[in-house]
Amino acid sequence: MAQGGSRSIRNVALVGQAGSGKTLLADSLAFLFKASKRIGRIEDGNTLSDADPEEIKHKHSIALTLLALSRQDLTLNVLDTPGVADFIGEVQSALSAVEMCIFVVSAAEPIGPDADRIWELLDQAAIPRLIFVNKADRERADYFATVDTLKEHFGAGVAPLELPIGIESSFRGVVDILSDRALVYQNAPVAEEVPVPKEIEDLEHSVHEQLVEGIVVADDALMERYLAGETLSFQELEMAMARGVKDATVFPVIVGSAVKEIGIDRLVDFIAEIGPGPEASEDPKEDVEIQIFKTFADPFMGKLSLAKVRSGVLRPSSALTNLRTQSDERIGQLFTLLGKEHLPLEYGQRGDIVALSKLSGAKTADVLSKNRSSDAKGITFEPSLLVVAVTPVNSKDDEKLFSALLKLAEEDPTLSISRDPRSHKALVAGQGEAHISIALERAARKFGVEATYSEPEIPYLESITAEATAEGKYKKQTGGHGQYGVANIRIRPLARGEGFSFLDEIVGGAIPRNFIPAVEKGIQEAMAHGGHFGFPVVDVAVHLVDGKYHPVDSSEMSFKMAGSLAFHEAFAQSSPVVLEPIDEITVIAPAKFQGDILGDLNSKRAKVSKTDLDPETKRATLIALVPRSEMKRYATDLRAITSGQGRFTLHESHYEIAPPTVVSKLQPRKDKPNG
Numbered sequence: 125m126a127q128g129g130s131r132s133i134r135n136v137a138l139v140g141q142a143g144s145g146k147t148l149l150a151d152s153l154a155f156l157f158k159a160s161k162r163i164g165r166i167e168d169g170n171t172l173s174d175a176d177p178e179e180i181k182h183k184h185s186i187a188l189t190l191l192a193l194s195r196q197d198l199t200l201n202v203l204d205t206p207g208v209a210d211f212i213g214e215v216q217s218a219l220s221a222v223e224m225c226i227f228v229v230s231a232a233e234p235i236g237p238d239a240d241r242i243w244e245l246l247d248q249a250a251i252p253r254l255i256f257v258n259k260a261d262r263e264r265a266d267y268f269a270t271v272d273t274l275k276e277h278f279g280a281g282v283a284p285l286e287l288p289i290g291i292e293s294s295f296r297g298v299v300d301i302l303s304d305r306a307l308v309y310q311n312a313p314v315a316e317e318v319p320v321p322k323e324i325e326d327l328e329h330s331v332h333e334q335l336v337e338g339i340v341v342a343d344d345a346l347m348e349r350y351l352a353g354e355t356l357s358f359q360e361l362e363m364a365m366a367r368g369v370k371d372a373t374v375f376p377v378i379v380g381s382a383v384k385e386i387g388i389d390r391l392v393d394f395i396a397e398i399g400p401g402p403e404a405s406e407d408p409k410e411d412v413e414i415q416i417f418k419t420f421a422d423p424f425m426g427k428l429s430l431a432k433v434r435s436g437v438l439r440p441s442s443a444l445t446n447l448r449t450q451s452d453e454r455i456g457q458l459f460t461l462l463g464k465e466h467l468p469l470e471y472g473q474r475g476d477i478v479a480l481s482k483l484s485g486a487k488t489a490d491v492l493s494k495n496r497s498s499d500a501k502g503i504t505f506e507p508s509l510l511v512v513a514v515t516p517v518n519s520k521d522d523e524k525l526f527s528a529l530l531k532l533a534e535e536d537p538t539l540s541i542s543r544d545p546r547s548h549k550a551l552v553a554g555q556g557e558a559h560i561s562i563a564l565e566r567a568a569r570k571f572g573v574e575a576t577y578s579e580p581e582i583p584y585l586e587s588i589t590a591e592a593t594a595e596g597k598y599k600k601q602t603g604g605h606g607q608y609g610v611a612n613i614r615i616r617p618l619a620r621g622e623g624f625s626f627l628d629e630i631v632g633g634a635i636p637r638n639f640i641p642a643v644e645k646g647i648q649e650a651m652a653h654g655g656h657f658g659f660p661v662v663d664v665a666v667h668l669v670d671g672k673y674h675p676v677d678s679s680e681m682s683f684k685m686a687g688s689l690a691f692h693e694a695f696a697q698s699s700p701v702v703l704e705p706i707d708e709i710t711v712i713a714p715a716k717f718q719g720d721i722l723g724d725l726n727s728k729r730a731k732v733s734k735t736d737l738d739p740e741t742k743r744a745t746l747i748a749l750v751p752r753s754e755m756k757r758y759a760t761d762l763r764a765i766t767s768g769q770g771r772f773t774l775h776e777s778h779y780e781i782a783p784p785t786v787v788s789k790l791q792p793r794k795d796k797p798n799g
């Protein structure tokens with residue numbers, strides 16, 4: 125890409141609920157910048173930004189995509205993000221790299237909870253935004269209803285800047301309310317100025333009021349003058365709007381159609397003129413620092429990292445320190461991207477977004493800096509709460525599957541991979557079922573390993589509730605050397621969490637000293653191997669009270685077996701129980717869902733310890749203790765109950781005796797205890 129001159133940079137993310145038309149808008153922007161010859165179609169799978177096979181198959185964006193567009197005066201880095209809630213991590217990555225968001229809504233579809241959730245993230249980041257009401261050309265498009273809904277959802281700062289000329293299939297242009305100009309797009313994407321159509325003049329007056337009200341919310345002095353009935357000038361309003369946009373208190377609304385290329389040039393003008401860009405530097409010699417906000421595997425280049433240049437000028441062969449690992453990384457070639465296409469760059473200036481290859485040690489959110497003590501911030505990602513166990517279709521592929529999952533998690537920080545310590549199955553934590561099943565589709569395509577997933581196993585334990593005694597006798601006479609050892613034990617319950625204790629109460633050398641550790645080892649192995657249901661046995665004290673030995677046939681092995689046999693016999697008589705893990709859950713959600721959340725938690729055997737209401741945010745917080753076995757699908761359940769507006773965190777709390785309803789569903793172990 126040609127560089128140099130006094131070109132300004134704008135970094136924007138296209139955000140909004142699934143299907144609002146972000147990907148088509150990205151294509152439409154690329155077409156306007158003459159970076160492509162046509163606008164693609166989602167149905168044909170030929171857009172610049174949804175080029176992955178999974179994106180084409182599901183007709184939704186899954187990962188963020190960079191489209192770097194440039195013209196004489198402007199470099200516009202567009203990040204197209206997914207709207208499906210499971211991929212919200214990609215939105216969070218994109219937010220760390222942009223100064224402004226284009227919040228895309230459809231004029232023909234309702235605004236749903238996923239849009240609210242994204243707006244909430246933008247509020248938390250206090251990021252400036254412009255609302256683009258897309259699909260004005262579609263059947264049942266209704267601009268006025270959409271603006272009303274936007275105000276209901278996002279408040280008084282929503283300020284409609286435009287009116288559509290025509291609607292549905294006759295949609296052909298827009299009227300700029302502040303400047304009172306009308307533009308029609310007979311030869312889209314080029315607009316032609318026309319007199320304001322008669323039928324719009326009347327409407328314009330009432331919308332003008334709405335616009336002014338939206339703008340003055342950000343400026344007390346202007347608000348007072350407006351309320352006193354003064355007429356505010358075009359310049360005053362424009363300046364107040366620019367300030368309000370910057371502070372993320374005013375959210376101008378414009379209207380258009382990505383498919384028909386109407387209003388797209390106005391969107392770009394707006395971004396260039398009013399939209400904030402990266403802050404300029406005072407110091408031309410400042411140290412270079414970059415932050416990685418996305419990594420992915422490129423079929424041609426291997427690992428590619430997208431980075432924002434936070435300060436200085438990044439050049440090929442710069443040597444930087446990764447602040448997380450404190451190791452040095454050498455920058456190779458610099459690129460930027462137009463979807464899948466690589467465009468070479470000579471350098472990356474402060475504020476620009478660049479693509480770097482072969483930064484082998486760098487991960488998403490890492491900061492690479494010349495200055496080893498930089499205090500750059502990380503990126504916050506949504507916690508991944510849906511955990512599933514993943515099994516390869518072909519059992520030989522276990523290791524291959526695990527390493528494929530680890531590679532996918534490198535690209536996606538909201539996917540986390542571990543192994544179940546008991547079953548050794550791969551555990552995948554993700555945002556929801558769509559997230560996890562698409563990860564498995566990608567594992568199959570990229571690494572050739574097919575897998576299925578199921579609910580993870582619950583790490584039950586077993587314990588005892590009564591004292592018992594037993595004798596374990598191991599005796600084998602198979603010609604030559606025999607095996608002989610006898611251990612008498614008493615077992616008793618310990619308090620929850622105490623684990624295991626072993627007390628040697630042998631007197632008079634009934635078992636020689638050197639064999640006593642073998643008895644203990646045999647008992648510990650038997651406990652780890654599991655009780656009646658095969659779960660590890662815990663919270664037991666074992667007293668070794670007596671035993672017998674043989675001067676020739678006794679060995680460590682025979683006493684280990686004797687310990688194990690004694691334990692199993694004693695365990696069977698000690699009123700054993702199953703222990704289930706209990707977690708402490710904290711749920712935060714809009715107050716109106718409190719009743720439904722409580723009802724659901726009660727049906728899950730929860731003990732609610734606290735409910736709290738914040739009158740300011742109108743959010744309820746609930747804290748409860750709840751058995752983990754009831755919470756396997758809570759990520760999905762809470763999303764359904766709260767239309768995606770509830771959050772929760774879980775922490776391990778303690779173990780309790782599982783009730784008979786839980787125990788009756790468990791399978792007793794099939795192998796022999798001493799097998």
Ligand SMILES: Nc1nc2c(ncn2[C@@H]2O[C@H](COP(=O)(O)OP(=O)(O)OP(=O)(O)O)[C@@H](O)[C@H]2O)c(=O)[nH]1
Nearest residue numbers: 142143144145146147148184185207259381382383
């Ligand atoms: N009529 C009309 N249809 C549009 C317009 N923009 C997008 N669409 C259609 O809306 C559907 C969704 O468009 P996308 O661009 O994939 O929407 P998205 O916001 O990227 O969706 P996600 O990637 O799932 O978040 C597709 O069928 C598009 O053809 C438009 O301006 N007019």
Ligand SMILES: [Mg+2]
Nearest residue numbers: 146147184185
């Ligand atoms: Mg998309």
